[in-house]
Amino acid sequence: MVCVAIVDTTFSRVDMASEAIKVLRKKVPGLKVKRYTVPGIKDIAVAVKKLFDEGCDAAMTFGWVGPTQTDKYSYLAMSIALQMVQINYGRHVIDVTVHEDEAEPIKLKEIALGRAREHAENLAVILTKGPQGLTPLAGTGQRQGWPDVGPL
Amino acid sequence: MVCVAIVDTTFSRVDMASEAIKVLRKKVPGLKVKRYTVPGIKDIAVAVKKLFDEGCDAAMTFGWVGPTQTDKYSYLAMSIALQMVQINYGRHVIDVTVHEDEAEPIKLKEIALGRAREHAENLAVILTKGPQGLTPLAGTGQRQGWPDVGPL
Amino acid sequence: MVCVAIVDTTFSRVDMASEAIKVLRKKVPGLKVKRYTVPGIKDIAVAVKKLFDEGCDAAMTFGWVGPTQTDKYSYLAMSIALQMVQINYGRHVIDVTVHEDEAEPIKLKEIALGRAREHAENLAVILTKGPQGLTPLAGTGQRQGWPDVGPL
């Protein structure tokens, strides 16, 4: 049995977690999901840590970042924290973050859901096929939420 | 009994902590509060750590950040430190920060008090209902101190 | 007996440490001071750590930061390091930093000495009165080296 921690926020404007859970359930046999919802991105890392302590093997996190410079620093602090948790536990935390300044609001929902789905597929490959599951796609310019750009 | 650490600063121009404590007392049965006041945001993380060592189960911190680039780097250093404390202890630190450049001074007090109240409610839900207490609000665009923006 | 570590630099253009030591001696009964002078701000954190290992209960550090973007990144690295030391030891490091771009050179000396004095007073309150010694001033807009701005 594989346990995946799912951490998302009430700040986000799209329910990405539910989308990702659907994909994971389809792709990962015997999946156990533990979900934790927090207010915002600076509350995510500790929730992952708590679910790792309860035995989860990997995590997906779903952040939403405003457009100001302050928001970007909060994103940086969260990102460093998720690196620390990964290094402390030796477990993947696939971070799905949407930045409000990457597209018009009307487009953001589609990006968010697409990114959640595609990263859930990425994690499913790693969990079921191991370190070289994604190697056939190495250097091929995959994007999540946007069209792939392909290799040069 | 639940112990919540409350750390605030003399630099701040609004007493957010008292506002948050009022909400917490109403919402969390058997609450014990430990308050620690420090000069500025770079003194907050160690105070949280000391109160965690005394047995507090979670913390709320109340920062106030000036408008310069230097102030923003101090905010970043504080934010990284609060991530570390959360990861080290596996306990939430709900950070309520007001940035002087997010609104006119006259509006800042209202933002500060609203943010303190709403984040106190967030923490109360997590403490009393657990990891999925906030899940009904996941992806719904909640904001603290500003009007909610809603889901896309 | 209380031991306070004092770490300052030869890069600084004002001897802030001596000013702070004078205040601390007046305000903290049975004070023991250990001073360590290093070249610049990136050498401060390890000096604090060494003095904490020798038994100091808290520290004051005195940094001076040039006006370039590179100087600001060095300030950020130092600030993160001082957070780490505080979190590792559970002891306060009251950081007194002067930034060359916060005022004209002629004004900087006054700012530096005022900030050193006022932060020494802050630390004295914490050391002699504990976590709630500063609580009467919480949210009152205290500034160090500049006039207080008061509560909103």
Add this chain to the structure above:
Amino acid sequence: MVCVAIVDTTFSRVDMASEAIKVLRKKVPGLKVKRYTVPGIKDIAVAVKKLFDEGCDAAMTFGWVGPTQTDKYSYLAMSIALQMVQINYGRHVIDVTVHEDEAEPIKLKEIALGRAREHAENLAVILTKGPQGLTPLAGTGQRQGWPDVGPL
């Protein structure tokens, strides 16, 4: 026998890892390679950690960074994480990163492959000749992927 961990991404637009592995195989006798492919740069550090736990002696990582400010913060988070892994294990992680804004797309492939090759040579020297293997080149303005600029 020497084991080198190779971590690359599906986000990258060039398969740098294969290029580097070719060089390493030629230059390092008895080389064992363990490859791990992840989605993007924020997934690299934990993969290195996992391969270090399996006994690898050093690592090469291959990142690709978009042109936005957000991409640069992700690069910073990854870079800090790779520093932490190196410090935790006392093993080199030679990081080969290509930034989309360092040249026109048509030029990026050549830069990427050249950088991978030249850093593989650097790592081979360190692994086979030790800490002073590169000392004859100290201060000589070596560049990877761009022409060397030479000493001043």
Add this chain to the structure above:
Amino acid sequence: MVCVAIVDTTFSRVDMASEAIKVLRKKVPGLKVKRYTVPGIKDIAVAVKKLFDEGCDAAMTFGWVGPTQTDKYSYLAMSIALQMVQINYGRHVIDVTVHEDEAEPIKLKEIALGRAREHAENLAVILTKGPQGLTPLAGTGQRQGWPDVGPL
């Protein structure tokens, strides 16, 4: 006997390490030097850590940083890492870094060599005279590689 770790890069355009070693040999009786040359600044911290594990008492590092924003983030990652190593070991790492944007190329060599020499003298004072060896110069506006600016 005192052991000083010397870590420099092939990226640098000036051999600062040799200059610093000359000064250290003159000023520190019974000096043992261990030199480690790495490709670039992101490889420095782990080399220091390895030499500290071999028993060195302090380190000098010699970095060279390009002019782009990306270069500056790499500088920041290196700086944070050097802080971590210092804090982990309680040993000084005197970092001598030259930034390509601080002067015209023709001037950079002189700055680099001067900075290496003057910081070697700083380290020699700390190693031979202890924490207060530099105190007579505290707050006197010392600069390395540029003329001292003096106290205010």
